[in-house]
Amino acid sequence: MLDSLLTVTTAGVSTVIMGVLMLVSGWLVYKRDKDSVNGGAFLILAVVASLWAVSLGLFELVEWPLLENIFLKGVYIFSATLPIALLYYAVTLSSEHRALNKKITALVLIPYLFFLFFVVNSESIMSSSGVRINIGKEIIFGPNLIYFGMFIGIYFSLGFMALLKRYFESAGIFRIQVRYILLSAVASVLAVLIVNLVLTTQVSYDLYIISPLVMLMAIIFISYLTIKYNFWSPKLFATEIFIAFILIFLLSEIFFVNSKFDLAVKMIILILVGLSSAMLIRSVRNELESKEEVERLLKDLADTNNDLHTLDNRKSEFINVASHHLRDPLTAIKGYTSMLLEGSFGTLTASSAEAIGKIFESSKRLVVIVEDFMDISKIEAGRMKYEFTTVDLEKMTEEVVEELKQSVERTNLEINLNKDKKGSYKVKADMGKIRQVMSNLIDNAIKYTPRGSINVHLSRDDVKHSVVFCVEDTGIGMTPETKEKIFHKFSRAKDVSKQYTDGSGLGLYVAKEIVQKHNGRIWAESDGLGKGSRFMVELNIA
Template sequence: MLTFFKFSFFFGGIVPLFLGLYIFLNNRKDVTSRSYFGLSLGCTVWALGFFLLISATEYKSAYFFRTIMDIGAIILPSFWIHFVYSVLNLKLDKSREIILWYFLGIVLVAVNIFDYFSPGLFISGLSAKGVFEFYPVAGIGYYFFVLVYLMIIPRSMWYLFRGYRKYDGIKSQQIKYFGVASLIGFGGGATAFFYTFNIMIAPYGVVLFALYPIIIAYGITRHQLFNIKVVVTEIFVAALSIFVLTRTILADTGKEMIINGTLFLAVTVTGYYLIRSSLKEIAQREKIEKLASDLTAANTKLQGLDQLKSEFVSLASHQLRGPLTAIKGYTSEIIEGDFGEVPKHLFQPLHTILKSCQSLVTIVEDFLNVSRMEQGKMTYDRTFFDMADLIEEVVRENQPNFDRKKLKVYVMASQGSNVEADRGKIKQIVGNLIDNSIKYTPAGEVHVGVARNADKIVFSVKDTGVGIRRETMPKLFQKFSRAEDASKANILGTGLGLYIASQMIKAHGGRIWAESAGEGKGSAFFVELLAA
């Protein structure tokens, strides 16, 4: 039976030490971690002190171990209620109460230590009780200790009960497991008082104190109070080490002691590296989780800034479009003579103004389109029309530009190329692609065509111009993307035309792509839409 008590106290002392050290070392500045470590240390000192007391073979050493044991017993309630305060996030107005409990604990520890040098103040001595050769008998100081114990434990349980009713979810479950663990742990530990007060009931309940850290560990594992993987690993290693160490201590022969001792060292070393590996893995995971969290926050912030940018561009573009339209309109009327005859030497400057104004109107319209797309405000008015008619119309409108650059244009438009789409948007896309071919073809020819391919209508623009580099091709339809040498042919380009075209075609359920054999070998653009 003595072996049963020894194992209970030894197990109840080692496991809290593992848990307390882990939690404290992972967050030394946290009040909850520090108070939990103090609580665990009190459990360890009391349980191991009791283990050494009942293992002692002479009175003097037994009295020394009794002193150590009672130091743990005295500090344990103070750290426990401090731990309860921190878990429940009680306000600072409770600090005086905490100071009072610690003060009483310090006074009782001092009395206990003084008793070691002048026996009789805290306990009246040690005597044989049941299977124990040495067991403390209560003195005057011990009655005060029990009084403090009986004040702190019920009070802390009341706080836990109120916290359990106040909180929901995981927090509530955490408090429940702490409450159950404290009832079992302190209830089991309290059975050690019986012999001390000459009540002849053996302290069988101390086995429940040994279960206290296991229940706490279950709460940790079940409800993630602290890191699950490391705690479970530590408990497993601790339990295995305790089992092997107990076999070593209780070995009947020297041979068994050597074998079990060697096994204990092997288990301890292996467990150390296992725990260290788990800690390293967890640290890396936490680092990745933090980076992911930071990235999410940065992405959210960027999305907000992007939204503000879109709104600003939309507002600015709307404000610019009005004056530009007025400048364009009045300049056109002046050229046409609506305000009287225009001197010949002003025609060229006025045409330059009109052309530049038209370019700016196009740029502003591009920005407005991008802003509408990003804000989800782009609308499409779908109608049925023949792509062949639309292409011939756009080519006619651009004929002066072909003639000015002395480019040959060939049109192959098959009638009956009907689609259901927004005619205005498709005309804008076709016009943009043809305009690009004119701009980026210094000399040669442009082939424009449309034909039916099964259930698709394919429009194409092929030229003999500057071509497209292979490295430029993947980013051709990206926002603000331009080829490195594009500014040589067109300094006013924004890199938005092809992006807008791709988004509009995508909204129509079609696709757009480009082909080129390389720089200086011309290019071809294709638009594919569903046939109507």
């Protein structure tokens, strides 16, 4: 019974497969954009193109005259509907939803409906002779075929004009998308019209197979453009289309079976491929979701990093402004207390001198901390200026040790300066900045040495052509962990606040930045807690 109704041909089955693939393409786009009017419009376009191709394929497959005429009418009904669907798709092709003008909609649909009525109730356009020639059936063309072609041409022209209007109205990425959609629509429609109205009538009807192939390529290409320019995944779409093609092809193989065993084998293959395909699609989707999540996290991280940089810059600006405002009154306090201690305003009592001495020492420490903050803001803003000259490091070391001798003796410590006599200690340096580094290292040794001595060493390394300045103390020492972090900003040794509470954790960081700008190096050594520390600075000989 089935053999009498159907003649299975490769061309006919291929046309039906292409029609189903058009439907799959439209659905894959629509399911990604269900809330969009344009997504629904594209699905309608794909459905109409699919029905046209399926009707054409079934017309070629069936042998019953009644069904032949029904499917042939379907071919030209959907051919007439295709430009209407394209026009609707073009009108909705926008980032904003626009209500359709009712009068214009009526002007478009009324002629279309009259034409459909005419096609259904007349065979004056074309009909089937029922005679099969090569891969296709012979078609009898009626006298009104030319009017059908004119109708199709006019409505397709309206669709192209709507796309062209969208193109000139759009901009950016959307404009590029519309341009490619317009070019693909014009090329595919012209190819289909030439095939159906010229080649099949004037050359050979067997060429009809070109039409659904061109239409399929156009639908898939527009689907790809929609997915790409909406920043969806073309990789997942390509995977889904490829799998759909394989499954549909395997399903069509059932029509060519020769035995029940062959049918069973092909059904098992179809099921296994279907299950494998589902797993593959899920794997690709999971991979893409993971990739998108990583990209989102990287973007969030970049945004957070930018925010942190902004906050850091604002913090530096605040520190700079605050430090400037703090330094002037602190300098005044330090200056006047120094004058009081020196007796510039008269002789002080012992208790008064002791109190003012504490004020002087505290203000001096605060001035150092404020200057460290100002240096930090300059370093981070890249505004720290250096004036390099030839500096005698031996003379500078002697001066710094002498200046701090009184502070050392006040804490009941001993300070010694040791130098080897190998030659000159002249280096290219910013005198003020290197003096600041030396003072900082000796001051740190004073703070963290409860008892004992501080030894300052100055030596030459003729192999490296460098001078090494070393401050060695008998203080609290350091753990390996502390040595790793003490040159970092705002970093202090663990539990150091029990020994000294006024430090900012900035002095060694500033010293490191200054030494690095001199192409030198600074480092620390210690044999452990309670065994003292050694801080070394190495600078190149001038």
